Amino acid sequence: MEALNPEKSFAEKQFLDSFMSAGTSEVRDCATCSRSFSECENCTGCQVGNCCDCTNS
Amino acid sequence: MAKRFFIQWDSTNHCNLKCAHCYHNREGKEHATHSQGQNLMTFEEVKNMIDDLEHTSKRWGMIPRIQISGGEPMLRQDLMKILDYTKKLSMETRILSNGTLITPEKAKELYKRGIRRLQISIDGNRQTHNKIRRKNYAYDKAMEGISNCSKAGIRVTISMTLMQSNKGEIEEVIVNSIKAGAGLVGFSSYVPDSKLGLRDLEFIGAEETYNLFKKITELRKKYAGKIEVLEDEVLWHLIHEDTKLKQGARRTGKFLGGCAAGFLGVSVLSDGTIYPCRRLPIPIGNIKEIKLVDLMVNNEVLKNLRDFDKFKEKGCCEDVNYCKGCRAIAYAVTGDYMAKDPMCFKQYVKSEE
Numbered sequence: 001m002e003a004l005n006p007e008k009s010f011a012e013k014q015f016l017d018s019f020m021s022a023g024t025s026e027v028r029d030c031a032t033c034s035r036s037f038s039e040c041e042n043c044t045g046c047q048v049g050n051c052c053d054c055t056n057s
Numbered sequence: 058m059a060k061r062f063f064i065q066w067d068s069t070n071h072c073n074l075k076c077a078h079c080y081h082n083r084e085g086k087e088h089a090t091h092s093q094g095q096n097l098m099t100f101e102e103v104k105n106m107i108d109d110l111e112h113t114s115k116r117w118g119m120i121p122r123i124q125i126s127g128g129e130p131m132l133r134q135d136l137m138k139i140l141d142y143t144k145k146l147s148m149e150t151r152i153l154s155n156g157t158l159i160t161p162e163k164a165k166e167l168y169k170r171g172i173r174r175l176q177i178s179i180d181g182n183r184q185t186h187n188k189i190r191r192k193n194y195a196y197d198k199a200m201e202g203i204s205n206c207s208k209a210g211i212r213v214t215i216s217m218t219l220m221q222s223n224k225g226e227i228e229e230v231i232v233n234s235i236k237a238g239a240g241l242v243g244f245s246s247y248v249p250d251s252k253l254g255l256r257d258l259e260f261i262g263a264e265e266t267y268n269l270f271k272k273i274t275e276l277r278k279k280y281a282g283k284i285e286v287l288e289d290e291v292l293w294h295l296i297h298e299d300t301k302l303k304q305g306a307r308r309t310g311k312f313l314g315g316c317a318a319g320f321l322g323v324s325v326l327s328d329g330t331i332y333p334c335r336r337l338p339i340p341i342g343n344i345k346e347i348k349l350v351d352l353m354v355n356n357e358v359l360k361n362l363r364d365f366d367k368f369k370e371k372g373c374c375e376d377v378n379y380c381k382g383c384r385a386i387a388y389a390v391t392g393d394y395m396a397k398d399p400m401c402f403k404q405y406v407k408s409e410e
Contacts, residue, residue, distance in 0.1 A: 004112075004116075004348060004350055008116075009354070011354050011355065012350065012354045015353060015354045015363075016117060018311060018312055018320070018363055019060070019311055019312040019313065019320050019321075
């Protein structure tokens with residue numbers, strides 16, 4: 001396998017943009033408590049609009 | 058915020074149980090050969106895969122996670138050596154097990170190697186679970202495994218696959234999980250055998266699934282504080298309120314939730330074959346031959362799974378990019394992974410609104 005080019009290709013940037021663009025960052029927090037999903041130990045990073053604590057409380 | 062990028066890895070096809078609904082039993086002769094261990098990835102190949110996961114996740118600003126499944130992962134002879142390596146990298150590592158082989162000593166060994174969360178499958182009460190597992194010791198040993206993990210400091214998630222033969226035992230599973238010391242319980246949809254499709258007698262249809270989900274919501278409230286009842290299958294999105302996240306997905310057309318296939322991870326079999334999801338048996342490469350960056354960006358099947366315009370739900374569901382349905386169930390029933398998820402119960406939710 002060849003070593004990866006450290007520079008991202010257009011296609012790679014497009015792939016990342018499909019779920020990570022800055023324009024959508026404001027909605028990637030818990031809809032109830034606004035905590036970032038990354039702070040939730042149970043978070044699978046892809047599931048519900050609320051963090052597990054809020055979902056289960 | 059950083060999302061997780063994951064590999065769910067079948068560390069071995071070898072298993073001490075013979076579950077009726079196991080995908081290994083459905084995948085024919087080729088995979089039966091794998092069960093003999095002839096094509097197992099070597100430790101070096103596993104290490105390369107873990108390194109690729111680590112590098113790719115860092116490149117994308119994501120958190121790497123490896124979910125080690127099987128077969129039964131406790132039967133992989135170099136499991137502890139692999140866990141030593143993931144611990145060295147501080148990689149988030151989860152084990153998906155049948156629980157029957159986790160003795161108090163093994164639980165301590167897992168904890169020592171950084172395992173803090175572990176999933177054990179329980180598919181009903183003792184009688185039903187043993188019947189599905191085709192071993193009369195399976196239930197009691199799994200319960201011991203849960204207890205041993207819990208005592209060692211590992212938080213256990215119980216996973217129950219909902220089928221016709223166990224749908225009446227949801228509360229019993231929750232209660233017994235609490236007794237055994239589990240911290241969480243979640244429910245998976247049954248993927249029908251593709252040879253049978255909707256004729257698979259264990260398959261639960263859309264309306265009945267909706268009713269079961271409502272029942273689970275009631276049980277979540279009833280047992281709050283004793284166990285976390287997870288609502289994390291994709292179709293829960295149809296029940297959850299119109300959140301900020303859901304509205305954002307509708308507004309931007311981005312993937313902000315729902316089925317992760319095509320976006321946030323892949324499944325790797327014991328011989329290195331890659332599937333988009335463990336339940337969607339479409340080979341898209343081999344981890345020994347391709348880098349994850351190249352795979353995720355350029356693979357045609359994964360590209361399709363990211364193209365919401367190609368989903369058959371498009372035009373009749375405004376939330377297709379927030380849910381995506383289950384592509385594996387669509388594939389098993391119709392042979393087309395872009396077909397409408399036959400379990401989608403949105404029409405029943407709407408009729409109650």
